[in-house]
Amino acid sequence: MSITAIASSITDGPTPAIGSPALRVERLEVRYGRTTVLGGVDLEARSGEILGLIGETGSGKTTLARAVAGLAPVTAGRITVDGTDRTTLHGRALRTARRAGTVQYMFQDPLRSLDPDLTVARLVGEPLAVAGVPRAERGPRVREALDRVGLDAALAARTPGALSGGQRQRVALARAIVGRPRLLLADEPVSALDASNRNHVLRLLDRLRHELGLAVVVISHDLDSLAGIADRIAVLYRGRIVEQGPAEAVLDRPLHPYSALLAASAPGPDPARRAALRLLREPAGAIVPGGGCGFAHRCPFADAACVAVPELGPATGVTAPGPDQHTAACHHSPDWRARLHPGNAVRTPVPDTATTLSEQPR
Ligand code: SF4
Numbered sequence: 001m002s003i004t005a006i007a008s009s010i011t012d013g014p015t016p017a018i019g020s021p022a023l024r025v026e027r028l029e030v031r032y033g034r035t036t037v038l039g040g041v042d043l044e045a046r047s048g049e050i051l052g053l054i055g056e057t058g059s060g061k062t063t064l065a066r067a068v069a070g071l072a073p074v075t076a077g078r079i080t081v082d083g084t085d086r087t088t089l090h091g092r093a094l095r096t097a098r099r100a101g102t103v104q105y106m107f108q109d110p111l112r113s114l115d116p117d118l119t120v121a122r123l124v125g126e127p128l129a130v131a132g133v134p135r136a137e138r139g140p141r142v143r144e145a146l147d148r149v150g151l152d153a154a155l156a157a158r159t160p161g162a163l164s165g166g167q168r169q170r171v172a173l174a175r176a177i178v179g180r181p182r183l184l185l186a187d188e189p190v191s192a193l194d195a196s197n198r199n200h201v202l203r204l205l206d207r208l209r210h211e212l213g214l215a216v217v218v219i220s221h222d223l224d225s226l227a228g229i230a231d232r233i234a235v236l237y238r239g240r241i242v243e244q245g246p247a248e249a250v251l252d253r254p255l256h257p258y259s260a261l262l263a264a265s266a267p268g269p270d271p272a273r274r275a276a277l278r279l280l281r282e283p284a285g286a287i288v289p290g291g292g293c294g295f296a297h298r299c300p301f302a303d304a305a306c307v308a309v310p311e312l313g314p315a316t317g318v319t320a321p322g323p324d325q326h327t328a329a330c331h332h333s334p335d336w337r338a339r340l341h342p343g344n345a346v347r348t349p350v351p352d353t354a355t356t357l358s359e360q361p362r
Contacts, residue, residue: 016047016048019047023044027040028078045215050230052233053218054234059238104184108187108191120158120163131179142156149177166194186205242295243259243329244326254328257299
C-alpha cells in the first residue's frame with residue numbers, strides 16, 4: 001500500500017468487510033539482547049472479530065501487542081495490518097503509517113495514559129489532529145465518538161481527573177476509535193474497573209467491533225473477562241502460542257495442560273473444575289536438560305516425548321485448516337485428558353538421560 005493510500009485510509013475509509021483479514025502475525029520474534037521474549041508467534045485477527053490473547057505476567061502478551069503497534073523492536077518475522085507489512089516500513093512511510101492510526105492501543109490504566117491537563121474534547125480529537133484531519137471536521141467527529149461510547153457531550157470540557165474510572169476508560173475508547181482504526185489492541189481494558197463498568201466496557205467493545213468492522217485484540221490474564229465476548233482465544237506461554245481456537249472450544253475443552261490450568265483456575269463452584277485444578281497442580285513430570293517443551297517443568301504429564309519442542313497442531317480428527325482451527329502445542333494433546341481424574345497415574349517412564357524435577361517453584 002502506498003503512503004498516500006495509508007494516509008487516506010484513516011478516518012474516511014469504508015467500513016471493512018466483516019471477516020476480512022485485519023492483522024496477520026507470522027513467525028514473529030522479539031529479542032532483547034540474549035533474552036527471547038517472543039519466539040515464532042503466528043496469529044490472525046479479522047474485521048469484526050474479538051481475539052482474546054491470554055497469558056500470565058511475563059508470557060509476552062504485552063510485548064506482542066506493542067510489536068504490532070510498532071512500539072517494540074521486531075527481531076524476525078512479519079506483521080501485516082490491513083494488507084501492509086509493517087515490518088518493512090521505515091522513515092517517512094513508517095511515520096505516515098503511525099499517524100494514520102490504523103492500529104490503536106488502549107492502555108490498561110487510562111489515568112496514566114490520558115494527559116491530565118487536556119480536556120476530553122482535546123484528548124479525543126488528538127488522533128484526528130495528528131492525522132491531519134481539518135479542524136472544522138474534528139468537532140463533529142469527537143462528538144460522534146463520545147456518543148458511540150455512551151458519554152454525554154457535556155463531559156467534553158472536563159479533564160480526566162474530573163471523571164470516574166469508567167468514564168475515563170470510555171474516553172480512552174473514544175480516542176481509540178475516533179480515527180476509524182482497523183485494529184484495536186486493548187491491554188487489560190477492564191482490569192482496573194468495578195463489575196458494573198467492566199460489563200459496560202466489554203459490551204461497548206462487542207458493539208463497536210460490529211458497527212465499525214473493527215478487529216479487536218483483548219489482552220488479558222483473566223479468562224473470565226474473555227469468556228463472554230471473545231470469538232477466538234490464543235494462549236501465550238513464555239513467548240509462544242501454546243493453543244488457539246474458537247473461544248468456546250478453548251474454554252470448555254482445552255488441548256494444552258496450561259490452558260486447562262487457566263480454565264480450571266477461574267473462580268466458580270464447579271467441583272469437576274476444582275478436581276482438575278488439583279491434578280494440574282501436581283508436581284511436574286520430567287524434562288530433559290537443555291530444551292523441549294517450555295511448560296514441562298510445571299506439567300504433570302511431561303515425559304520422554306516432551307524432549308522435543310512441540311509445534312502447534314490440530315486436535316486429532318480435526319482437519320479443516322485456517323484460523324478457526326483448534327490447535328495446541330503439546331505432544332500429549334490427544335491423550336493427557338484421559339489421565340486427568342483421580343486415581344490415574346499421570347506420569348510415564350522417563351529415560352536415564354532425563355532429569356526428574358519433582359518440586360519446581362510455581
Ligand atoms: S508437550 Fe509434554 S510437557 Fe509440554 S504440555 Fe504437553 S505433555 Fe506437558
